[in-house]
Amino acid sequence: MSTQFLAPVIAEEEQEIEQTLRPRRLDEFVGQERVKEQLAIALTAAQARGEALDHVLLVGPPGLGKTSLAFIIREELGVGIRTVAGPALERKGDMAAILTALDQRDVLFVDEIHRLNRAIEEILYPALEDFRLDIVVGQAFTLVGATTRTGLLTTPLRDRFGMTFRLEYYEPAELATIVHRSARILDVEIVDDAAEEIARRSRGTPRIANRILRRVRDVAQVRHQGAITTAVAAEALELLEVDQAGLERTDRELLRTIAGKFEGGPVGLSTLAVSLGEEPDTIEDVYEPFLLQLGFIQRTPRGRTITKLGRAHVGTTPDHEPKLF
Numbered sequence: 001m002s003t004q005f006l007a008p009v010i011a012e013e014e015q016e017i018e019q020t021l022r023p024r025r026l027d028e029f030v031g032q033e034r035v036k037e038q039l040a041i042a043l044t045a046a047q048a049r050g051e052a053l054d055h056v057l058l059v060g061p062p063g064l065g066k067t068s069l070a071f072i073i074r075e076e077l078g079v080g081i082r083t084v085a086g087p088a089l090e091r092k093g094d095m096a097a098i099l100t101a102l103d104q105r106d107v108l109f110v111d112e113i114h115r116l117n118r119a120i121e122e123i124l125y126p127a128l129e130d131f132r133l134d135i136v137v138g139q140a141f142t143l144v145g146a147t148t149r150t151g152l153l154t155t156p157l158r159d160r161f162g163m164t165f166r167l168e169y170y171e172p173a174e175l176a177t178i179v180h181r182s183a184r185i186l187d188v189e190i191v192d193d194a195a196e197e198i199a200r201r202s203r204g205t206p207r208i209a210n211r212i213l214r215r216v217r218d219v220a221q222v223r224h225q226g227a228i229t230t231a232v233a234a235e236a237l238e239l240l241e242v243d244q245a246g247l248e249r250t251d252r253e254l255l256r257t258i259a260g261k262f263e264g265g266p267v268g269l270s271t272l273a274v275s276l277g278e279e280p281d282t283i284e285d286v287y288e289p290f291l292l293q294l295g296f297i298q299r300t301p302r303g304r305t306i307t308k309l310g311r312a313h314v315g316t317t318p319d320h321e322p323k324l325f
Protein backbone atom coordinates (compact mmCIF):
# COMPACT_ATOMS: atom_id res chain seq x y z
CA MET A 1 0.00 0.00 0.00
CA SER A 2 1.11 3.50 -0.71
CA THR A 3 1.74 5.82 2.20
CA GLN A 4 0.86 8.73 -0.02
CA PHE A 5 -1.76 11.05 1.34
CA LEU A 6 -2.50 12.53 -2.08
CA ALA A 7 -2.92 9.27 -4.03
CA PRO A 8 -6.07 9.90 -6.10
CA VAL A 9 -7.50 6.40 -5.59
CA ILE A 10 -10.21 6.20 -2.94
CA ALA A 11 -9.15 5.05 0.52
CA GLU A 12 -11.25 2.53 2.46
CA GLU A 13 -12.15 4.94 5.27
CA GLU A 14 -13.14 7.61 2.77
CA GLN A 15 -16.22 5.87 1.35
CA GLU A 16 -18.69 7.31 3.83
CA ILE A 17 -17.52 10.91 3.71
CA GLU A 18 -17.52 10.82 -0.10
CA GLN A 19 -21.19 9.89 -0.01
CA THR A 20 -21.97 13.09 1.90
CA LEU A 21 -19.89 15.30 -0.38
CA ARG A 22 -21.04 13.77 -3.65
CA PRO A 23 -23.09 16.06 -5.94
CA ARG A 24 -26.61 14.59 -6.36
CA ARG A 25 -27.91 16.44 -9.42
CA LEU A 26 -26.34 17.45 -12.69
CA ASP A 27 -26.48 21.16 -11.83
CA GLU A 28 -24.51 20.54 -8.62
CA PHE A 29 -21.74 18.83 -10.57
CA VAL A 30 -19.01 21.46 -10.99
CA GLY A 31 -17.11 21.87 -14.28
CA GLN A 32 -16.89 19.35 -17.19
CA GLU A 33 -19.30 21.62 -19.07
CA ARG A 34 -19.28 19.71 -22.37
CA VAL A 35 -20.02 16.43 -20.64
CA LYS A 36 -22.88 17.93 -18.65
CA GLU A 37 -24.37 19.57 -21.73
CA GLN A 38 -24.37 16.41 -23.82
CA LEU A 39 -25.59 14.28 -20.95
CA ALA A 40 -28.43 16.70 -20.17
CA ILE A 41 -29.67 16.49 -23.76
CA ALA A 42 -29.53 12.69 -23.80
CA LEU A 43 -31.32 12.49 -20.46
CA THR A 44 -34.09 14.83 -21.54
CA ALA A 45 -34.56 13.01 -24.85
CA ALA A 46 -34.71 9.56 -23.24
CA GLN A 47 -37.16 10.83 -20.62
CA ALA A 48 -39.39 12.38 -23.27
CA ARG A 49 -39.48 9.12 -25.22
CA GLY A 50 -39.99 7.09 -22.08
CA GLU A 51 -37.04 4.93 -23.04
CA ALA A 52 -33.98 3.76 -21.18
CA LEU A 53 -30.96 6.02 -21.64
CA ASP A 54 -28.38 4.67 -24.07
CA HIS A 55 -25.34 2.97 -22.45
CA VAL A 56 -22.76 5.40 -21.11
CA LEU A 57 -19.01 4.91 -20.75
CA LEU A 58 -17.22 7.26 -18.32
CA VAL A 59 -13.48 7.55 -18.81
CA GLY A 60 -10.94 9.33 -16.64
CA PRO A 61 -8.35 9.11 -13.87
CA PRO A 62 -9.46 8.34 -10.29
CA GLY A 63 -11.26 11.02 -8.29
CA LEU A 64 -12.65 13.11 -11.17
CA GLY A 65 -16.32 12.24 -10.69
CA LYS A 66 -17.16 9.02 -12.56
CA THR A 67 -19.06 7.38 -9.69
CA SER A 68 -20.76 10.69 -8.92
CA LEU A 69 -21.99 10.95 -12.51
CA ALA A 70 -23.33 7.39 -12.49
CA PHE A 71 -25.46 8.23 -9.45
CA ILE A 72 -26.50 11.56 -10.95
CA ILE A 73 -27.76 9.73 -14.05
CA ARG A 74 -29.94 7.49 -11.94
CA GLU A 75 -31.17 10.46 -9.88
CA GLU A 76 -32.04 12.48 -13.00
CA LEU A 77 -33.85 9.49 -14.53
CA GLY A 78 -35.61 8.74 -11.27
CA VAL A 79 -34.82 5.03 -11.50
CA GLY A 80 -33.00 2.42 -9.42
CA ILE A 81 -29.31 1.61 -9.57
CA ARG A 82 -27.26 -1.54 -9.10
CA THR A 83 -23.54 -1.05 -8.51
CA VAL A 84 -20.85 -3.66 -9.06
CA ALA A 85 -17.08 -3.56 -9.33
CA GLY A 86 -15.74 -5.31 -12.43
CA PRO A 87 -13.24 -7.53 -10.57
CA ALA A 88 -15.85 -8.56 -7.96
CA LEU A 89 -17.89 -10.58 -10.46
CA GLU A 90 -16.48 -14.07 -10.65
CA ARG A 91 -19.06 -16.33 -12.24
CA LYS A 92 -21.32 -15.94 -15.26
CA GLY A 93 -24.26 -16.61 -12.98
CA ASP A 94 -23.43 -13.48 -10.95
CA MET A 95 -24.02 -11.24 -13.95
CA ALA A 96 -27.11 -13.15 -15.07
CA ALA A 97 -28.61 -12.75 -11.61
CA ILE A 98 -27.93 -9.02 -11.57
CA LEU A 99 -29.46 -8.54 -15.00
CA THR A 100 -32.67 -10.38 -14.16
CA ALA A 101 -33.09 -8.40 -10.93
CA LEU A 102 -33.08 -5.04 -12.74
CA ASP A 103 -36.27 -3.02 -12.92
CA GLN A 104 -37.52 -1.18 -15.98
CA ARG A 105 -35.01 1.53 -17.13
CA ASP A 106 -32.70 0.93 -14.14
CA VAL A 107 -29.04 1.86 -14.20
CA LEU A 108 -26.45 -0.88 -13.90
CA PHE A 109 -23.19 0.77 -12.83
CA VAL A 110 -20.08 -1.34 -13.46
CA ASP A 111 -17.02 0.31 -11.97
CA GLU A 112 -13.58 -0.68 -13.32
CA ILE A 113 -15.38 -2.27 -16.23
CA HIS A 114 -12.04 -3.05 -17.92
CA ARG A 115 -11.41 -5.59 -15.19
CA LEU A 116 -14.54 -7.58 -15.98
CA ASN A 117 -13.81 -11.22 -16.65
CA ARG A 118 -14.05 -11.98 -20.38
CA ALA A 119 -16.65 -14.74 -20.08
CA ILE A 120 -18.86 -12.49 -17.97
CA GLU A 121 -18.43 -9.67 -20.44
CA GLU A 122 -19.81 -11.93 -23.16
CA ILE A 123 -22.99 -12.50 -21.14
CA LEU A 124 -23.53 -8.78 -21.34
CA TYR A 125 -23.29 -8.40 -25.13
CA PRO A 126 -26.76 -9.59 -26.17
CA ALA A 127 -28.35 -7.81 -23.22
CA LEU A 128 -26.66 -4.57 -24.28
CA GLU A 129 -27.73 -4.91 -27.90
CA ASP A 130 -31.36 -5.26 -27.05
CA PHE A 131 -31.56 -2.81 -24.20
CA ARG A 132 -34.48 -1.00 -25.82
CA LEU A 133 -36.29 -4.13 -26.89
CA ASP A 134 -35.89 -5.78 -23.49
CA ILE A 135 -36.05 -9.25 -25.00
CA VAL A 136 -33.06 -10.80 -23.30
CA VAL A 137 -33.20 -9.21 -19.88
CA GLY A 138 -36.91 -8.65 -19.73
CA GLN A 139 -36.31 -5.02 -18.79
CA ALA A 140 -34.78 -2.14 -20.67
CA PHE A 141 -31.78 -0.85 -18.72
CA THR A 142 -28.79 1.48 -18.98
CA LEU A 143 -25.27 0.25 -18.47
CA VAL A 144 -22.96 2.90 -17.05
CA GLY A 145 -19.35 1.75 -17.19
CA ALA A 146 -16.38 3.50 -15.59
CA THR A 147 -12.78 3.01 -16.60
CA THR A 148 -9.49 4.88 -16.47
CA ARG A 149 -8.60 4.39 -20.15
CA THR A 150 -10.74 3.32 -23.12
CA GLY A 151 -7.76 1.38 -24.48
CA LEU A 152 -8.23 -1.11 -21.66
CA LEU A 153 -11.62 -2.23 -23.00
CA THR A 154 -12.17 -4.90 -25.62
CA THR A 155 -13.47 -3.53 -28.92
CA PRO A 156 -16.81 -5.39 -28.81
CA LEU A 157 -17.56 -3.97 -25.37
CA ARG A 158 -16.46 -0.45 -26.28
CA ASP A 159 -18.64 -0.55 -29.41
CA ARG A 160 -21.75 -1.22 -27.39
CA PHE A 161 -21.69 2.12 -25.60
CA GLY A 162 -23.83 4.77 -27.28
CA MET A 163 -22.01 7.58 -25.45
CA THR A 164 -18.48 7.98 -24.17
CA PHE A 165 -17.61 10.85 -21.85
CA ARG A 166 -14.02 11.73 -21.00
CA LEU A 167 -13.45 13.59 -17.76
CA GLU A 168 -10.59 16.10 -17.69
CA TYR A 169 -8.54 17.36 -14.78
CA TYR A 170 -10.24 20.37 -13.15
CA GLU A 171 -9.09 23.99 -13.25
CA PRO A 172 -8.11 25.60 -9.90
CA ALA A 173 -11.17 27.89 -10.03
CA GLU A 174 -13.48 24.87 -10.40
CA LEU A 175 -11.74 23.08 -7.55
CA ALA A 176 -12.11 26.19 -5.39
CA THR A 177 -15.86 26.08 -6.06
CA ILE A 178 -15.88 22.41 -5.02
CA VAL A 179 -13.93 23.23 -1.84
CA HIS A 180 -16.46 25.95 -0.93
CA ARG A 181 -19.34 23.57 -1.57
CA SER A 182 -17.76 20.82 0.55
CA ALA A 183 -16.96 23.30 3.34
CA ARG A 184 -20.63 24.27 3.42
CA ILE A 185 -21.67 20.64 3.73
CA LEU A 186 -19.04 19.99 6.42
CA ASP A 187 -20.23 23.16 8.15
CA VAL A 188 -16.84 24.86 8.34
CA GLU A 189 -16.09 28.46 7.44
CA ILE A 190 -13.42 29.05 4.81
CA VAL A 191 -12.15 32.27 3.22
CA ASP A 192 -11.69 32.54 -0.58
CA ASP A 193 -7.88 32.68 -0.42
CA ALA A 194 -7.72 29.48 1.59
CA ALA A 195 -10.07 27.64 -0.78
CA GLU A 196 -7.96 28.77 -3.73
CA GLU A 197 -4.76 27.66 -2.03
CA ILE A 198 -6.19 24.18 -1.41
CA ALA A 199 -7.47 24.09 -5.00
CA ARG A 200 -4.05 24.90 -6.47
CA ARG A 201 -2.43 22.01 -4.61
CA SER A 202 -5.08 19.39 -5.39
CA ARG A 203 -3.65 17.95 -8.61
CA GLY A 204 -6.72 18.90 -10.60
CA THR A 205 -8.68 16.28 -8.66
CA PRO A 206 -11.86 16.91 -6.60
CA ARG A 207 -11.25 13.88 -4.37
CA ILE A 208 -7.85 15.27 -3.37
CA ALA A 209 -9.27 18.77 -2.83
CA ASN A 210 -11.86 17.32 -0.46
CA ARG A 211 -9.25 15.24 1.31
CA ILE A 212 -6.96 18.23 1.88
CA LEU A 213 -9.94 20.29 3.03
CA ARG A 214 -10.78 17.72 5.71
CA ARG A 215 -7.22 17.68 7.02
CA VAL A 216 -7.06 21.47 7.04
CA ARG A 217 -10.35 21.52 8.92
CA ASP A 218 -8.80 19.27 11.60
CA VAL A 219 -5.95 21.72 12.08
CA ALA A 220 -8.42 24.62 12.21
CA GLN A 221 -10.45 22.86 14.90
CA VAL A 222 -7.64 21.56 17.06
CA ARG A 223 -5.27 24.50 16.95
CA HIS A 224 -7.52 27.45 16.15
CA GLN A 225 -11.11 28.64 16.47
CA GLY A 226 -12.43 26.36 13.73
CA ALA A 227 -12.62 28.75 10.76
CA ILE A 228 -10.20 28.20 7.88
CA THR A 229 -8.35 31.47 7.37
CA THR A 230 -5.48 31.98 4.93
CA ALA A 231 -2.98 31.57 7.78
CA VAL A 232 -4.62 28.39 9.06
CA ALA A 233 -4.60 26.88 5.54
CA ALA A 234 -0.92 27.77 5.08
CA GLU A 235 -0.03 26.25 8.44
CA ALA A 236 -1.96 23.06 7.71
CA LEU A 237 -0.51 22.63 4.23
CA GLU A 238 2.99 23.04 5.64
CA LEU A 239 2.20 20.45 8.29
CA LEU A 240 0.97 18.07 5.59
CA GLU A 241 4.11 18.82 3.54
CA VAL A 242 2.06 19.48 0.42
CA ASP A 243 4.02 22.01 -1.65
CA GLN A 244 2.89 24.60 -4.22
CA ALA A 245 2.91 22.10 -7.06
CA GLY A 246 0.80 19.63 -5.06
CA LEU A 247 3.73 17.32 -4.35
CA GLU A 248 4.24 15.44 -1.12
CA ARG A 249 7.48 14.59 0.64
CA THR A 250 7.64 11.18 -1.09
CA ASP A 251 7.29 12.80 -4.54
CA ARG A 252 10.13 15.18 -3.77
CA GLU A 253 12.20 12.27 -2.43
CA LEU A 254 11.75 10.46 -5.73
CA LEU A 255 12.81 13.52 -7.71
CA ARG A 256 15.81 14.07 -5.46
CA THR A 257 16.87 10.44 -5.75
CA ILE A 258 16.90 10.59 -9.55
CA ALA A 259 18.64 13.99 -9.54
CA GLY A 260 21.24 13.16 -6.89
CA LYS A 261 21.97 9.49 -6.51
CA PHE A 262 21.41 8.67 -10.19
CA GLU A 263 22.77 11.95 -11.55
CA GLY A 264 19.54 12.78 -13.36
CA GLY A 265 19.01 9.30 -14.80
CA PRO A 266 18.14 7.30 -16.78
CA VAL A 267 17.49 4.89 -13.93
CA GLY A 268 15.50 1.67 -14.29
CA LEU A 269 12.20 1.32 -12.44
CA SER A 270 13.34 -1.58 -10.25
CA THR A 271 16.60 0.15 -9.26
CA LEU A 272 14.67 3.27 -8.37
CA ALA A 273 12.16 1.21 -6.38
CA VAL A 274 14.87 -0.46 -4.31
CA SER A 275 16.50 2.88 -3.65
CA LEU A 276 13.23 4.37 -2.37
CA GLY A 277 12.16 1.24 -0.51
CA GLU A 278 8.91 1.06 -2.50
CA GLU A 279 7.27 -1.50 -4.77
CA PRO A 280 7.84 -0.85 -8.51
CA ASP A 281 4.05 -0.95 -9.05
CA THR A 282 3.50 1.75 -6.45
CA ILE A 283 6.02 3.99 -8.14
CA GLU A 284 4.44 3.42 -11.52
CA ASP A 285 0.79 3.72 -10.50
CA VAL A 286 0.89 6.21 -7.64
CA TYR A 287 3.91 8.50 -7.87
CA GLU A 288 4.71 8.71 -11.55
CA PRO A 289 1.45 9.73 -13.27
CA PHE A 290 1.35 13.16 -11.66
CA LEU A 291 5.10 13.76 -12.00
CA LEU A 292 4.85 12.87 -15.69
CA GLN A 293 1.86 15.14 -16.11
CA LEU A 294 3.78 18.04 -14.57
CA GLY A 295 6.70 17.29 -16.88
CA PHE A 296 9.01 16.76 -13.90
CA ILE A 297 10.20 13.32 -15.07
CA GLN A 298 10.30 11.40 -18.32
CA ARG A 299 10.01 7.72 -19.14
CA THR A 300 12.61 6.62 -21.68
CA PRO A 301 13.40 3.13 -22.97
CA ARG A 302 16.46 3.09 -20.69
CA GLY A 303 14.65 4.28 -17.59
CA ARG A 304 13.43 7.39 -15.81
CA THR A 305 15.07 10.77 -16.16
CA ILE A 306 14.45 14.04 -14.36
CA THR A 307 13.66 17.10 -16.48
CA LYS A 308 14.86 20.69 -16.04
CA LEU A 309 11.49 21.55 -14.54
CA GLY A 310 11.80 18.68 -12.09
CA ARG A 311 15.28 19.76 -11.06
CA ALA A 312 14.16 23.32 -10.64
CA HIS A 313 11.36 22.17 -8.35
CA VAL A 314 13.56 20.30 -5.87
CA GLY A 315 16.76 22.30 -6.32
CA THR A 316 19.96 20.68 -7.48
CA THR A 317 21.51 19.71 -4.16
CA PRO A 318 20.21 16.25 -3.21
CA ASP A 319 19.01 16.88 0.33
CA HIS A 320 17.87 20.44 0.12
CA GLU A 321 14.23 20.69 1.15
CA PRO A 322 12.77 23.89 -0.31
CA LYS A 323 10.86 26.24 1.98
CA LEU A 324 7.20 25.84 1.34
CA PHE A 325 6.18 29.39 2.17
Ligand SMILES: Nc1ncnc2c1ncn2[C@@H]1O[C@H](COP(=O)(O)OP(=O)(O)O)[C@@H](O)[C@H]1O
Pocket residue numbers: 017018019021022023028029030031032060061062063064065066067068069178206207210
Ligand atom coordinates in the same frame (compact mmCIF):
# COMPACT_ATOMS: atom_id res chain seq x y z
N1 LIG B 1 -17.66 17.72 -10.65
C1 LIG B 1 -17.68 17.60 -9.32
N2 LIG B 1 -18.31 18.51 -8.55
C2 LIG B 1 -18.30 18.39 -7.19
N3 LIG B 1 -17.70 17.39 -6.52
C3 LIG B 1 -17.07 16.44 -7.24
C4 LIG B 1 -17.04 16.48 -8.67
N4 LIG B 1 -16.37 15.41 -9.11
C5 LIG B 1 -15.98 14.72 -8.02
N5 LIG B 1 -16.40 15.34 -6.89
C6 LIG B 1 -16.09 14.93 -5.50
O1 LIG B 1 -14.98 14.04 -5.54
C7 LIG B 1 -15.29 12.80 -4.94
C8 LIG B 1 -14.76 11.70 -5.81
O2 LIG B 1 -15.53 11.60 -6.99
P1 LIG B 1 -15.93 10.18 -7.61
O3 LIG B 1 -17.18 10.39 -8.39
O4 LIG B 1 -15.96 9.14 -6.56
O5 LIG B 1 -14.68 9.97 -8.61
P2 LIG B 1 -14.26 8.66 -9.46
O6 LIG B 1 -15.42 7.70 -9.41
O7 LIG B 1 -13.98 9.20 -10.82
O8 LIG B 1 -13.03 8.11 -8.80
C9 LIG B 1 -16.82 12.78 -4.78
O9 LIG B 1 -17.19 12.24 -3.54
C10 LIG B 1 -17.23 14.23 -4.84
O10 LIG B 1 -17.34 14.74 -3.53
Ligand SMILES: [Mg+2]
Pocket residue numbers: 066067068111146
Ligand atom coordinates in the same frame (compact mmCIF):
# COMPACT_ATOMS: atom_id res chain seq x y z
MG1 LIG C 1 -15.38 5.79 -8.58
